[in-house]
Every structure is written in structure tokens, then in C-alpha cells.
Amino acid sequence: MDARKRKRVEAAGWRVGSAAEFLELSAEEAALVETRLAVSGALKQRRVRQGVTQAALAKKLRSSQSRVAKMEAGDPTISLDLLLRAFFATGATKRDLARVLTSRRRPVAA
Amino acid sequence: MDARKRKRVEAAGWRVGSAAEFLELSAEEAALVETRLAVSGALKQRRVRQGVTQAALAKKLRSSQSRVAKMEAGDPTISLDLLLRAFFATGATKRDLARVLTSRRRPVAA
DNA sequence: GGTGTATATGTCGGATATGACATATATTGC
DNA sequence: GCAATATATGTCATATCCGACATATACACC
Numbered sequence: 001m002d003a004r005k006r007k008r009v010e011a012a013g014w015r016v017g018s019a020a021e022f023l024e025l026s027a028e029e030a031a032l033v034e035t036r037l038a039v040s041g042a043l044k045q046r047r048v049r050q051g052v053t054q055a056a057l058a059k060k061l062r063s064s065q066s067r068v069a070k071m072e073a074g075d076p077t078i079s080l081d082l083l084l085r086a087f088f089a090t091g092a093t094k095r096d097l098a099r100v101l102t103s104r105r106r107p108v109a110a
Numbered sequence: 111m112d113a114r115k116r117k118r119v120e121a122a123g124w125r126v127g128s129a130a131e132f133l134e135l136s137a138e139e140a141a142l143v144e145t146r147l148a149v150s151g152a153l154k155q156r157r158v159r160q161g162v163t164q165a166a167l168a169k170k171l172r173s174s175q176s177r178v179a180k181m182e183a184g185d186p187t188i189s190l191d192l193l194l195r196a197f198f199a200t201g202a203t204k205r206d207l208a209r210v211l212t213s214r215r216r217p218v219a220a
Numbered sequence: 221g222g223t224g225t226a227t228a229t230g231t232c233g234g235a236t237a238t239g240a241c242a243t244a245t246a247t248t249g250c
Numbered sequence: 251g252c253a254a255t256a257t258a259t260g261t262c263a264t265a266t267c268c269g270a271c272a273t274a275t276a277c278a279c280c
Contacts, residue, residue: 028198035194035204054257064239069258077237079267080190084145088138094145098208164227174269179228189237189267 035101037074039083042100044072046090061089145211147184149193152210154182156200171199 047057054068061068063082071078071086087097157167164178171178173192181188181196197207 028195031198031202031204032191032194035207038204053255058239062239064241065257066241066259067239069256073258075259079237080194081142082237084142084190085138088141092141094141094148094211097145098211101204101208101211163225165225168269172269174271175227176229176271177269179226183228185229187267192268 036080036083038100038105039080039087039097040072040074041105042092042096043083043087043090046087046092047072050090052090057086057089061086146190146193148210148215149190149197149207150182150184151215152202152206153193153197153200156197156202157182160200162200167196167199171196 047054053065054072055065058065058068063086067078067082068086071083084097157164163175164182165175168175168178173196177188177192178196181193194207
């Protein structure tokens, strides 16, 4: 649950309209978080595969190495806009994005 | 070209590294803008098909009707985060998002 | 043309993400 | 173990986005 929602829900004293509504909100949040993580992971995968350093990608984006590290770490202070900007900066297309959204999660190396 | 990039490029006096680099940046920008527009259009389509008003969707999002109007208008002051939050709030899934990204643009009614 | 409802546009103070930078922690090759 | 290089983490002032609100326009139906 991201900071914004946590604050909203806390402000409401956790009295959410109905269970169904709550579950629905959760599903929305989940989809959003999953989307972020999927793009984040795909970004790292593409960058590494291309042998590009975080600093080099940052330069291309006119951002900073630290921001790129945070993108790949799934840091919540990184917007989807920035994340997608970086993803596309690796040469990815909309179709690549679609693929990332439908593919099963690749198992994390042991 | 969005405000941020315009500013950056103007600040640099339009001296972009190379033609290839410039074209590549453009492609990135295009992909980002197209993604925004695709989600924006799909959002409106889903909302209308469901017979939900902008105000009702806004309430669900704990946002305002004016913001929803701007989302659907492709207003650049709306972040992709908010756009996707709204899209998912209509019950859409990641898979739906992927479909939106790959489908050909539906012709605008005359 | 008046009333009701939906959508669009503009502005605002406050909240949040931004790039820059400093610095810490891997990782790699010697 | 020690450089060199890559990546991670933390902080800051500023730019940008946020919800809220006011108001304008569009479109019904009467």
C-alpha cells in the first residue's frame, strides 16, 4: 500500500465503505504495484543485457545514477512516468511494454 | 514534447548530441505520449460503457470530477500514475492494459 | 428559453517527485 | 587487501502534480 493511500485510509479511520469496495481498492492497488514492479524489473533486465551502466542510462535520460538505481529497486518515490521514460529509453516499444505486462514473473535467482 | 523536455532542450540551446540521439529521444517521447493517450482513451471508453459519470469515478478514486475530465482529455498535468489508477479503478486488469497498448487506434467518430 | 445534469477549463495552496549531490556498499581484477 | 568501477542509500531545494473549488460550456427534456 503506497503512502498516499495509507494516509487516506488512516485519515478515514479505516472505515472503508464496504468489504467489496475495500477488496476492489486492493485489487486496483495491486494492479498498479504489479505494473510498477513489472516495468522496473524489465528495465533492469534490458539495461543489463545491453551492457549499459546506470550512470550511462541516467545521462541519456538527463537524470541521475541514483534515480536509476531507485527505479530498478522499485522505490515508491519514482513515478510511473519516469519509469516508463527510462524503459523506453532502453529502446523498448509499447509492444514490449505489453509483453512485460502479460508475461509471468521470472523467478529470482537463488 | 512535454514541458519538462522542452525546457531542458531549450536550456541546452537545442544543441542535442547527434541526430540519431535526437531521433531516439523523439521515439521515446512518442512512445510515452502514445501510451498516455492509449490509456486515456481506454479509460473513457470503459467508463462510458459502464454508464458511470466522471463525478462517480472521481468519488471512487477520491479525486475530483475535473481531474477525471483532464485524464480523459489527455491533459499533460495528469501523471501516468493517476491515469493508471483510474484505469484500474474501472475494473481493468494488467492484461487489459496490455491489450490497450497493442490494439490499433479506434477511429474517432465523425 | 429555462432547469437539470454531465463534462470541460482555470486557478490555488499544499503535497510529492525531481535532479543533483554526497556517500556508503557491492563487485571485479590485480 | 587494494584500486577501480558499479550500484545503493540518503538529503536537499525546486519543479511538478495533487485535490478542491469555481465557473464555463454542452446537452437533454420540457
